[in-house]
Amino acid sequence: MGQNFFFYICIALDPRAFLFESMTLIKNKEFVPYISAYALKKRIEELGTEISKDFADEPAVLIGVLNGAFMFLADLTKKVTVPIEVSFIKVSSYKGLESSGSVMNLMGLDVDLEGRSVIIVEDIIDTGLSMKYLLELIEKQKPKRIAVASLLVKPDAIIHKIKIDYIGFEIPNKFVVGYGMDYDGFGRNLPALYQLK
Numbered sequence: 001m002g003q004n005f006f007f008y009i010c011i012a013l014d015p016r017a018f019l020f021e022s023m024t025l026i027k028n029k030e031f032v033p034y035i036s037a038y039a040l041k042k043r044i045e046e047l048g049t050e051i052s053k054d055f056a057d058e059p060a061v062l063i064g065v066l067n068g069a070f071m072f073l074a075d076l077t078k079k080v081t082v083p084i085e086v087s088f089i090k091v092s093s094y095k096g097l098e099s100s101g102s103v104m105n106l107m108g109l110d111v112d113l114e115g116r117s118v119i120i121v122e123d124i125i126d127t128g129l130s131m132k133y134l135l136e137l138i139e140k141q142k143p144k145r146i147a148v149a150s151l152l153v154k155p156d157a158i159i160h161k162i163k164i165d166y167i168g169f170e171i172p173n174k175f176v177v178g179y180g181m182d183y184d185g186f187g188r189n190l191p192a193l194y195q196l197k
């Protein structure tokens, strides 16, 4: 409700939020404009402000989940005004338009997280499988605190219940591309978000 409310207020207050690009075709699938680059930017600014307040006294390690989170992490970190560290992990669970049902760890962590405050930064939480895997993996390192930030969450698709601390937008259970997210490897470079028609 909170995220949707923000979205409509954003459109009402600033007509630039309407500046969608046109439909896009990726590997013969049609995707229609869904969330504009402007609306993403405004929401990410808010998330950056929230994180800056919450972690003002305890420098956090932000862990971006590759590949999808590269754009969100880059824009989010620019809006965090308190000291942070940045690192990456790479996992894969999605094949084409569906979850494969298992998580492959393709690149491990290079930071010691014991006693640290950690924020896992994801582009999207869909079934929750990847985040469940990541939480279990990171908990083994005994951090002081783990928070989860995800630009998008599909509440109707979640199978693995997870506490999500920072949510950009709650979206329906429909496949999306753009702003880091791909369909079969393509579409990650789109600056806005598109939904499968």
Ligand SMILES: O=P(O)(O)OC[C@H]1O[C@H](OP(=O)(O)OP(=O)(O)O)[C@H](O)[C@@H]1O
Binding pocket: 065, 066, 067, 068, 069, 091, 092, 093, 094, 095, 099, 122, 123, 124, 125, 126, 127, 128, 129, 130, 131, 181, 182
């Ligand atoms: O909640 P889930 O059902 O696990 O889906 C979410 C995961 O799927 C996507 O990654 P993907 O496996 O497509 O790899 P990518 O980041 O390289 O695109 C996304 O970036 C999340 O990590």
Ligand code: HPA
Binding pocket: 094, 124, 126, 174, 175, 176, 177, 181, 182, 183
């Ligand atoms: O809707 C999606 N789009 C792209 N990648 C994804 N990974 C999980 N869900 C999605």
